[in-house]
Amino acid sequence: MAKVFGAVTIDADMCKGCNLCVVACPTDVLALQPQEVNDRGYHYAFPEKPDACIGCAACATVCPDACIEVYRVVDKNI
Amino acid sequence: MTREEIIRPENKVYGRPELLMPVHTHYCPGCSHGVVHKIIAELLQEMNVADKAVGVAPVGCAVFAYNYIDIDWIEAAHGRAPAVATAASRLNPDALVFTYQGDGDLSAIGTAETIHAANRGENIVIIFINNAIYGMTGGQMAPTTLLGMKTATTPYGRRADLNGYPLAISPILASLDGTCYVTRQAVHTPAAVRKAKAAIKKAFQNAMAKRGTSVVEIVATCNSGWKLTPAQSNDWMVENMFPKYPLGDLKNVEPQQ
Ligand SMILES: Cc1ncc(C[n+]2csc(CCOP(=O)(O)OP(=O)(O)O)c2C)c(N)n1
Ligand code: SF4
Ligand code: SF4
Ligand code: SF4
16 A cells, blocks of 8 residues: 655745635645734645645645645555 | 655645746735636646747736736737737737636627627637626626626626626627637636646647637636635635536537548
């Protein structure tokens, strides 16, 4: 059995806190910052539960501001 | 496996397309325009046609599209993008010419230009963002506004007796001999985004092969105009927009062998 490891980076400065990535993620990795805002006043998205990420890119695909990068590793030895 | 081990260039599967300018867009958070810009930028890059592409920007929220995708653009007067695209395509037969228009631009003030360009079968692509409202000017009724839908100019909901009926323009364009491909798509889920991207790719290929006019309608949201959150807007769109504007191909003329 192979195991998939994923990770995302989010450009906090570009993010507008629209929440669409949060809704799109099938494994509930993402959340909006509850307190912190970026320079333009948005509660930007961040990986709250990064270990659950499977690198499916659902979040990045629906992001209107193209601020998410997705990385994926398939480990065949697990 | 640690985050540092995963986040390495060789493991990257998705990122910001290079053709998207590194700037903040003026679009509201969650606006469909951003997603469509992104897939256009991805496609022009993947199809290796960025230096042949000429976009024609509308009047409407997408008026600054030329600041966001790094290709040649022309800014047209309100509704006139298909006429401007006609000239650009006829004078530069090797160019990939596309318009990018909202429903207020394309199906209200620009109805004549749209229909006649499609009827002439100009070798252009029309990308039509239908959010059923005039977003830029503050959410007034558009011809596409649904019956009962509240807007700034129909505060009690659109009434057929007073305001007429919602105008579905894509079926009209599909009935014209000049169009080779007319399709309706959306960008509210990852699967929908991938299908919309495939549709725009086919439209671009048609224009390059001079098969006539291709129209890709994107049923879209305007969460500011609709006064909903972006996620609520997607749900509202599925429930209310899709019955009137169902997704799928309306016309697809396969090329002659
Ligand atoms: C000749 C002319 N008439 C009217 C306007 C005002 N105006 C600006 S944008 C717009 C409609 C935009 O709606 P739409 O095309 O649906 O695009 P959206 O903003 O929703 O993306 C109107 C009527 C104008 N700029 N020029
Ligand atoms: S890549 Fe997939 S699993 Fe990972 S955060 Fe994005 S949507 Fe969630
Ligand atoms: S979809 Fe993009 S802009 Fe919206 S909250 Fe997520 S990262 Fe930010
Ligand atoms: S007003 Fe509507 S169409 Fe215009 S940027 Fe905002 S959400 Fe998008």
